[in-house]
Amino acid sequence: MNEHDIELPTSRPVIDTLVAGHREFLSFLERRVGDRALAEDILQEAFVRSIGKAEDLRSEESVRAWFYRTLRNAVVDHYRRRGTSEKALERVAAEMDEAVEPDAELASAVCGCIARLADTLKPEYAEAIKRVEVEGLAVKEFAETAGITANNAAVRVHRAREALRKRVVTSCGSCASHGCLDCTCKP
Template identity: 50%
Template sequence: MSEVDNSDERLRVLLQERARLLAFVERRVGSREMAEEILQEAFVRGVEKIAAVRDDESVVAWFYRLLRNAIIDRRRRHVATERVQSELAREWEALAEANEPDERERGEICTCMSGLVDTLKPEYESAIRTVDLGGGTVADLARANGISAGNAAVRLHRARQALGQRLRVTCGACAEHGCLDCGCRKSDERRVRAAT
C-alpha cells in the first residue's frame, strides 16, 4: 500500500471517529463551539502529519494525543491572554489613580464636559460616568458590563478619546489648552444658544 493510500485510509478512520473525538474535546473544554474549533485545528495539523504515524500505532490513539496537546495549547493561550488583559487593567488603574483629580479640581472641571458625556455612545457614557465621574475602577466597569478588565480598560480609553474629541470640537482652544473656566466666552455663547 502506498503512503498516499495509507494516509487516506488513516484519515477515513479518523473521520469515522469524529463524533467521539468531538465529545472527548467538549468534555474537557466545556463548550461545543470551542471543541469544534480545536477539533478542526487538530484535523488540519493531523492531515499534515498523518503519514508519519507508525504502521504499528493506532491512528486513533495518535490523534487523541494530538487532541490533548491541542487542548493544552488552547488553555495556555487563554491563560496568557487573560494575564495580558489583567496587566493592562492594572496599568490603567495605576494611571487613573495617579491622574485622579482631588475634590477641589473636580469642582473646577468644565461643566461643558458633563453635558458632552450624554452625547457619547451609551457604553462610552457608562465608562466615563462609572470611572471618571463616579470614582469607580476599571474592575467596577468590567463587572457592571460583564466584560474582562482588559476590555473595560480599552473601552474607557476609547471613551476618553471620544470625549476629548467632542471637547475640542465644542470648546475649541479652551479644551486644547486646559482652560477650566466655564465662564469663558464660548461657554457663554453655548448657554445662550441652549436657552433659546
C-alpha cells in the same frame, strides 16, 4: 481525470480514520474544556492542522494515538493562551483600581466637552466612563452592577477610554494633546 478532479493523497485511510472518530474526539475535548462550542473549535483547528501531516503516518492505530496527542496539546495551548490573557486583564483591572484621582482644581478645569463627547460613545462605553471615571466607582463594583466579570469590565473601560480619547482628538485637535485646560472647542 479532468482538471476539476482532485487527486487525493495516499493518506485517505488516515483522513477517514480521523473523520470516523469525530464524535469520540469531540467528547474527549468537551470533557477537558467544559464547553461544546469551544471543543468544536479546537477540534476543527486540530483537523485542519493535522490533514497536512497525515501523509507521514503509516498505520490506522498510530493515527488515533497521534491525533489524541495532538488534541491534548491543543487543550494545553488553549489553557495557556487563556491563562495569559486572564492574567493580563487582571493586571489592567488592578491598575485601574489603583489609579490616583486628580486634585479638585485640575478636575474642575478639565475640558467641558468631555462629558458631551462621552455621550456620543456606544451606550455601554458611555455608561462605563460615567460610572468609573465620573462617579469614581471601582472597576470591580462597576462589573457587579453591570452584571459582567471584572476582566470584562476592565476591558470595557479601557476601550471606552480609547474611544473617548479618539473623539477628543477629533473634536479638539491639537489642544487635546497639550492639555485641554481652557477649552474653547466648538461643539
